[in-house]
Amino acid sequence: MPTEQLIHARWVIPVEPADRVLEHHCLRLKGDLIAEILPSAEARIRYPQLPATELPTHTLIPGLVNAHTHAAMNLLRGIADDLPLHTWLAEHIWPAEGRWLSAEFVRDGTRLAVAEMLRGGITCFSDMYFFPEIAAEVALEAGIRAVLGLVVIDFPTPWADGPDQALEKGLSLHAALHNHPLIGFTLAPHAPYSVSDAPLMRIRVLADQLGLPIHMHIHETAQEVAEALANTGERPLARLDRLGLISPELIAVHMTQLEAAEIDRLSETGVSVTHCPESNLKLASGFCPVARLRKAGINVALGTDGAASNNDLDLFGEMRTAALLAKGVAGDATAIPAAEALRMATLGGALALGMGERIGSLEVGKQADLVAVDLGLLETHQPVYHPVSHLVYAASRHQISDVWVAGKRLLHGRVLTRMNESALFDIAAKWQERLTEKPT
């Protein structure tokens, strides 16, 4: 019989139904599921025998869904900052990856990223990087929910000699793990400018056959759109539409360049957009028109992008930046209120990944992916008028005390229960030495 347990919290913010805040409520978990949500006073009477966790100054929220990252790039955080996208990629990131990319690099970088994400309340991440089979191993050992991007790019990499081999490797990983409860998949063509028509058409077919989302960088910069127009006379989004990719399976990442007709088209076809506000700002890529997308009924998820362009995997920071920036860009202080930002960081991501029935909100029957945020620190233990406002506009990921994935507590009083922090520090030190060594 699955283990049962109670979690009592000062506030419970279920995300669905929207705008609801439950005070002094309790979640009864049964194995990996949320079995019941009820007032704490009632739970104490009805289930006196069950083990209970007390969160007297905390808000309990659904686990955050990081809808776009390149986890292994944690090893490259801060290696090159304050540079435009193209210079940053071509002169710094690609050369570093060219020299160092390997299974070991991905294993170590992903370990650091997963530890950072769990400490930051991220219980599910959608990854796009090479060696996804290694990222899968790391996720399984850590117990985090991972959606692995089966990455495809036209040019050869240390992982695959081209699109065909990449897909072959990706599909065999999918075959091995697609029934694992903590593992999901996306087909992940890198970007319109780096993947040609043939693999994209094959990916379209595979998405239907396997029931997988398609996860792709699209319209990240004005330059990307201008170059495509100059070279082909077609905007990248139009090309993808012609190839059949504009559909409910598509998760379009970045989308800083959008015309009104394109927004209409995304809306009528059910595309999800993943917004990475801090990465877009840092690389001066442009502004994703989030308020307009939401008004058009388009589902929006949030992503941190990789640590090399952000420079952290902090979805709390991303929520806050998304809410603030949307107001500035829309010229409307009512755009993307706090509750809407929290929804994008949870249910929005779950829906984009096709997992809206299982995760993204605290509802009976859903997976017990939970995050406890301690509002009892001085920074937020001041008058609390609206806990959602404090959560988004004043709290920090450093106030997260406990994190559960599928009912298992992976962070306990800010300590990782399945990962060895001092081993992680050794990994960091090893790569610091390698990556900063002078060429001899």
Added chain:
Amino acid sequence: MPTEQLIHARWVIPVEPADRVLEHHCLRLKGDLIAEILPSAEARIRYPQLPATELPTHTLIPGLVNAHTHAAMNLLRGIADDLPLHTWLAEHIWPAEGRWLSAEFVRDGTRLAVAEMLRGGITCFSDMYFFPEIAAEVALEAGIRAVLGLVVIDFPTPWADGPDQALEKGLSLHAALHNHPLIGFTLAPHAPYSVSDAPLMRIRVLADQLGLPIHMHIHETAQEVAEALANTGERPLARLDRLGLISPELIAVHMTQLEAAEIDRLSETGVSVTHCPESNLKLASGFCPVARLRKAGINVALGTDGAASNNDLDLFGEMRTAALLAKGVAGDATAIPAAEALRMATLGGALALGMGERIGSLEVGKQADLVAVDLGLLETHQPVYHPVSHLVYAASRHQISDVWVAGKRLLHGRVLTRMNESALFDIAAKWQERLTEKPT
């Protein structure tokens, strides 16, 4: 004889000279001053007898200068969010202040704010609020450096019946405390739309007589400028220029609406601008063109604004947002690099306040206002290529371990040494009850 002590840190970022990072260095303090900066190894040999603080995984930076806040408004954090400036002020903040503003409100709110600021590495704050004599008392009891705005506004408030009484009260406070080493002053006319010509002309004279800066909200929104133009045919900045206020003494807060000729005028006259990026975003006030201001040689400081419009007094968050947003607004990823954001949050604020000779950088002879940031947490103890990048783009105020003001340690291992945290929690609870009580 003043007490001497050593502080050893893994990294020391002095801010001046710019872009310098000292590894394994030591500050020797003598009383309230920085007496020497030298390699740790050398300090251990030369001063074996001095008491020493070890910061083996930390970066030591100058104390942050919060160049614009309304400290007492901590009591109103989150009381009304996601609203435009005018609705927020007229329908929520002013009514709440109208009902509750008092010496007690200012004392309690300022205590909460000072505690939050010290825990966040802010060692000096430039305040603009009513009852500045109460804020002064709180600052003195807490040991933080405070620059009190002698606020002037056309309409009567619970503190003063109009501009004349406000100035009278302000000047007597100045007379009482202007020699105190931790207390400074600005003349603080609220805004062009709320202060008429006569008090502004008097303030101009007083600024010269007393050698004080003038601290004022200016061009916060497009609406403010449009209404002035419609009513008077003159932009607010032009009116201030006509009244003689556009001068090196002026600290112009917000400045989201600036024409090219106005930027030239600010540059040639030596005005400082205080940028409050998160408040401007949250109220959808517009974007301050920070990169253009810096290119024109204008000194830029950073402010949190009050907690009611931000919603925190987190200058770390503000540095990060300033660096990211400047790139997005300028469309240039090289705009406001990390070191420049740190400079705005320290020396930029000191220069604006006329205190550039005493604080804002770690230099021999300056005040020992210091902040230790522990980069040894998992979030930042990953490869550290550039400590300044980690500080601005990845670290959080929650990683601050220790804070000194004038050589006194006011935060020790994240514990406030002079303020009682449980008393602060009681204050918060009291106001929570009052401010949320239903009218009977």
